Amino acid sequence: MLRLFLRFALVSALLPSCVSLRRSSSGLDGFDVGGQGDVDFGALDAKQAECDALLKENEDNFQALADAQKAQQLLRDLDAEHDSISQSDDFHKSIYPVGSRCEVNYDGTWYPGTVKEFANGIFKVQADSDPEGTWTSATFAGLIPEKGGDINKAAVLELMSRRDKINMAKDTFTEALNMQKSATFSKSASGSDVTSNLKKFKKLIPDYSGEGYLRYDSLTEKKNTRYGAKAFQYRFTAYNDKWDSKIWDHGNGPKQDGAEFDFGGWYANKETVSMTRIPEFQLGGKTYYNLRIRMTKRGVWSDSNFILEWDLVQDATACPLMMDIESQTVTCEL
16 A cells, blocks of 8 residues: 555655666666665755744734745745645655665566666666666656655655645745635535535535535545554545536436535544535635645544634645735735
8 A cells, every 4th residue: 555655655746757678688777876865854844944934923924025925936946846745856865775676567567676776867686587787777657656665754754744834834924814714614524425415505605605515525544654653544525516416316327527526634633634625616616725624623422623714725835925905904906
């Protein structure tokens, strides 16, 4: 499971790149032997601390346009710095040190093998099925962890934890601009009758009176997660006003693309520690950005408490800022 998690959550989502493959005979072929990797998070962490301090000073709202603009630029810089690290040779070779086990893609097939060298963005892997000294060359995207292999998982989690911090800072920035809206509700996952778990959006979202539903699907206990020894994963489905209950047919019909969306989160230590989002949710002629659900209380034999959150703009770090003279606060110019 970790193998698939690392492959899809990290390689595909964080580090998109083209796979360049070729086979070569033994010898260095002009490549230096790769080192163990030395990922430096210092600059990223320093900028994160500066951003967090500025946001803490303005956690209720920004009363100075200069502070809001500085925070906005810091968040942009954090994104760029994070992407730079995730795509760097130092990070790539720290994940697959020389001697680590992996699987390498050659002509569409994955072969288990051992990393022999790394230089200039290219790994050289001795596949188990090849004669000794015949290596397969591949970029980072052409490798996945071997099941039970000894890759540097800590480096992956380090990078992902910093992405979580950046996302939390973005949420704080959005809240300070009074751009974020939310609605609280309670619900329990009540057995197999999913229709009993449906809540109407018009009862959740202010000033909305159309169709659309939110369904609480499940709450599952998970052990030995990256959030601790025990965490809980909760899942929801959102149905917009294009959803057709006749097509749904009590769960027997096909999924209605563009009309139903899966999302949820992880709950541990009395709080939500990570959420998935619906980037754009069309409902009643409006667009709700980054629709997400935060669990605030896990009910054991009763309802759990949640906050449904959304943004009025797709990315508050990119929107024009302006000073509202009447309220003396900074807002995003929609």
